Amino acid sequence: MFSSDSVQPLGLSAKARRTGEQPISFLMAAVLADPNLINFAAGLVDPLTLPVGPTRQIVETIFADERRARAALQYDTTLGLASLRRAALAHLENLEQKPTADFGLTERDIVITTGSQQALYLIGDVLIDPGDIVIAANPCYFVYTGTLASLGANVLTVPMTYDGIDVDAIEKLLVKLERENRLDRVKLIYSTTYYQNPTGLTLCAAARPRLLEIARRFSRRNRILILEDAAYRELRYDGPALASIKSLDRDNRYTILTQTFSKPFAPGLKTGYTAMPSELMEAILHQKGNHDFGSPSLTQHIAVEAMASGLYGRHVRLLCDSYRSKRDAMLDSLDKYIPASAGISWTRPAGGLYIWVTLPEGADSSRASALFKRCVENGVLYVPGDYCFQPDENGFVPRNHLRLSFGQVAPNQIGPGIERLAQAIIEVLQQPSRAAVAPVNSRT
Ligand SMILES: Cc1ncc(COP(=O)(O)O)c(C=O)c1O
Numbered sequence: 001m002f003s004s005d006s007v008q009p010l011g012l013s014a015k016a017r018r019t020g021e022q023p024i025s026f027l028m029a030a031v032l033a034d035p036n037l038i039n040f041a042a043g044l045v046d047p048l049t050l051p052v053g054p055t056r057q058i059v060e061t062i063f064a065d066e067r068r069a070r071a072a073l074q075y076d077t078t079l080g081l082a083s084l085r086r087a088a089l090a091h092l093e094n095l096e097q098k099p100t101a102d103f104g105l106t107e108r109d110i111v112i113t114t115g116s117q118q119a120l121y122l123i124g125d126v127l128i129d130p131g132d133i134v135i136a137a138n139p140c141y142f143v144y145t146g147t148l149a150s151l152g153a154n155v156l157t158v159p160m161t162y163d164g165i166d167v168d169a170i171e172k173l174l175v176k177l178e179r180e181n182r183l184d185r186v187k188l189i190y191s192t193t194y195y196q197n198p199t200g201l202t203l204c205a206a207a208r209p210r211l212l213e214i215a216r217r218f219s220r221r222n223r224i225l226i227l228e229d230a231a232y233r234e235l236r237y238d239g240p241a242l243a244s245i246k247s248l249d250r251d252n253r254y255t256i257l258t259q260t261f262s263k264p265f266a267p268g269l270k271t272g273y274t275a276m277p278s279e280l281m282e283a284i285l286h287q288k289g290n291h292d293f294g295s296p297s298l299t300q301h302i303a304v305e306a307m308a309s310g311l312y313g314r315h316v317r318l319l320c321d322s323y324r325s326k327r328d329a330m331l332d333s334l335d336k337y338i339p340a341s342a343g344i345s346w347t348r349p350a351g352g353l354y355i356w357v358t359l360p361e362g363a364d365s366s367r368a369s370a371l372f373k374r375c376v377e378n379g380v381l382y383v384p385g386d387y388c389f390q391p392d393e394n395g396f397v398p399r400n401h402l403r404l405s406f407g408q409v410a411p412n413q414i415g416p417g418i419e420r421l422a423q424a425i426i427e428v429l430q431q432p433s434r435a436a437v438a439p440v441n442s443r444t
Pocket residue numbers: 043114115116117118141192197229231259260261262263267270271272
C-alpha cells in the first residue's frame with residue numbers, strides 16, 4: 001500500500017541538479033499577469049512582422065506537390081535535409097562573399113538543428129566534462145551560460161569591450177592557464193560575434209583573425225574551438241557586413257559557426273544550421289541521434305522553400321527596415337528622456353535586438369531593487385543586467401545595467417515605454433538612500 005508520506009525523493013541526476021530555471025521565466029510571468037506592461041525584457045521577435053503571408057504561400061507550394069508533401073511529413077536524416085544544407089552553404093557563401101571551399105566547408109559539415117540553441121547544447125555536451133573550461137564574455141547570453149552550468153563547465157570570463165569580447169584578455173587568460181598547467185581543460189571560446197545578446201556590440205573586423213590565431217596558438221594537446229554564435233548576424237541596420245571568424249579558418253579546424261532562421265525569419269520554425277570541423281560532426285550526430293534523430297522535416301522544407309523562392313531574402317530586408325526604425329525610436333527616446341547630466345550611458349547597436357544601459361556605479365537594477373519595482377508600477381519591464389554576468393573571482397556581479405529589447409514592442413509603445421523607464425530611473429537615482437552594491441555569489 002502507498003500513502004503520500006511514503007513517497008521517496010526523486011533520484012535526480014547530478015546534471016538535473018546542476019540545471020536551474022532560466023532566470024527570465026519570472027519576467028514572462030509578469031507580462032502574463034499584466035498584459036499592459038510595455039515589455040522591453042522579452043527577447044522575442046516582432047509579432048507584427050512575422051512572415052504569415054510568405055509562409056502560407058510556401059506551405060501551399062509544398063503541399064501542392066504530393067511527393068514533396070509526403071517527404072515534408074516523413075522523418076529525414078539526423079544531419080538534416082540535404083537541400084537545406086546545400087541552401088545554407090550557398091547562403092553562407094553569399095554572406096561571406098567568398099566560396100565556402102576557401103574555408104574548407106562542404107554541405108557534410110553543416111548540420112540542421114532544432115534552433116541554434118540545440119546546436120549550442122550539443123556542442124557543449126560532446127566537448128565538456130565537469131570542470132572543463134569555457135571562456136566567455138562578461139556579460140554573455142545567459143541562456144547559454146545556464147546550459148554550460150548544467151554541463152558542469154567552468155566558465156571563465158573576460159570583459160566585453162565596445163569592439164566585442166576582449167581578445168587581449170583572452171590571450172592573457174590563456175597564458176595564465178598555461179602557466180597553471182590547465183590549458184588542456186580549455187575546450188571552447190564562446191562569443192556572439194554580431195550584435196551580442198545582451199549588449200548589442202559586435203566583434204570588430206581586426207579582432208576576428210586575431211582570435212582565430214590565439215585559438216590556434218594555444219591549441220596544444222587539445223584543440224581549443226571558437227564557438228561563434230551568429231544568431232543576430234542578418235539583422236544588420238547599418239555598418240559593414242563583417243565576415244565571420246569561420247570564413248577565416250582556412251581548413252575548417254578551429255571554428256564552429258551557429259546560425260538560425262529564428263531571428264531573420266520566424267522562431268516558430270525553430271530551425272538552425274551549424275558549420276563545424278568534420279571530426280566534431282560525428283560526435284554531434286551521435287548525440288543528436290539520441291536527442292531526436294533529426295529535426296522536424298516540415299519546418300526544414302519551409303526553410304528551404306523560403307530560401308529558394310526569394311521570400312527569405314525579401315523578408316530579411318523588410319525586417320531590417322522595421323527593426324532599424326524601432327532601434328532609432330528607442331535611441332531617440334533615450335536621448336530625449338534621459339538627461340545628459342544623469343551619468344547614464346547606453347550602446348548604439350548596428351543590428352540585433354538589444355540596447356545595453358549602464359547606470360552610475362552603485363546603482364541597483366536587480367530584480368529585488370527599488371528601480372525594478374518602480375518600473376513594474378510604471379508599467380514597463382527590462383531584464384536586470386546582473387542575469388547576464390558570471391560572478392568574478394570575488395563573487396562580485398555588477399548590478400548597474402539593464403538590457404532593453406526593441407524586438408517585440410509595437411513601434412508606438414517605444415516612446416511611452418522609455419519615458420516611463422526614464423522617470424523611474426531618475427526618481428530612484430535621486431533617492432538619497434541609494435544602496436551601495438553588495439557582492440553576490442549567485443544569481444537569485
Ligand atoms: C545569442 C543567441 N544565440 C542563440 C539563440 C537561440 O535561438 P534559436 O534556438 O531560436 O535559434 C538565441 C535566442 O534568443 C540567442 O539570443
